[in-house]
Amino acid sequence: MATAWDRQRAALREEITETARTLFVEQGFEATTVDQIAQSAGISRRSFFRYFGTKEDVVLGDLNARADAVARALEARPADEDPWTALRAAMLDSRSETFTDVRSDLALSRMMRDTPSLRARKVEKRQYWSEVLTPLVAERITEGDVTVRAAAVVAGVLACVDIASDVWVESEGTADMEAVYDEAVTALRG
Structure with a gap:
């Protein structure tokens, strides 16, 4: 408490x-x-x-907390759900605190994309996402080198999130981020 x-x-x-x-x-x-x-x-x-x-931490400081929220949501997903589906659902389930003010979110997203120091700090913080999510995804993989496959899935999902965010920024906030994310995942898995 x-x-x-x-x-x-x-x-x-x-x-x-x-x-x-x-x-x-x-x-x-x-x-x-x-x-x-x-x-x-x-x-x-x-x-x-x-x-x-x-x-930079003022803009990106809550990325670790968001990773923890995604991890909790992922743990709550059905155990038999494939990793891609489970991660997508976990990200959607945990996003309630984000994207509350489109104008501000758009400006901050553009800043993160266009400012070298913010991009570098984001990469550092994204390492935490991989460390937290990879073991949880590995539990959903049953063949091959589960650690390698889980790390690849997490890296792929994060890359697709970045693509969706970039398209959303370029569209001035009008693009459907979920649809763009799904299209990126389809391309990656195809």
């Missing part, structure tokens, strides 16, 4: 995140400084770094 201190800390972290994201959308990622974020959030620069290791 979370203590009052934990809830207060989480609320401040969320406030810093929202402040930073607003500045990123208004000014651009590179043009926004940690000092501006701290000042706008009413905290010190030092306090900012108590909550976030880097400016």
Whole structure:
């Protein structure tokens, strides 16, 4: 059970995140400084770094939590479901906290795609996804080298997610991400 201190800390972290994201959308990622974020959030620069290791983590910080949510959803899927179907369903089941404000989500997604430091940090955080999901997918594979096959499935799914996101960004948020993801998976598995 979370203590009052934990809830207060989480609320401040969320406030810093929202402040930073607003500045990123208004000014651009590179043009926004940690000092501006701290000042706008009413905290010190030092306090900012108590909550976030880097400016990139403000944008990407919850990727690990999202991976954990997908892992929980994957564990809850029927054991006899094939890995591709189970992962797709788990990603859909766990996405309730994402894509809540299309304008902001579109701007942040474009930023993640177009900013080299964000792309690099995303790759680092995606390694965690592989580490968390691969063993769960391996449990669903019954032939061949299950570890290699599971790692390949997870890598394929993440690549298809990235493709769907890129198409969504290019379409200014009008593309159906699920349909694009399904088309990418079909191409990959074909």
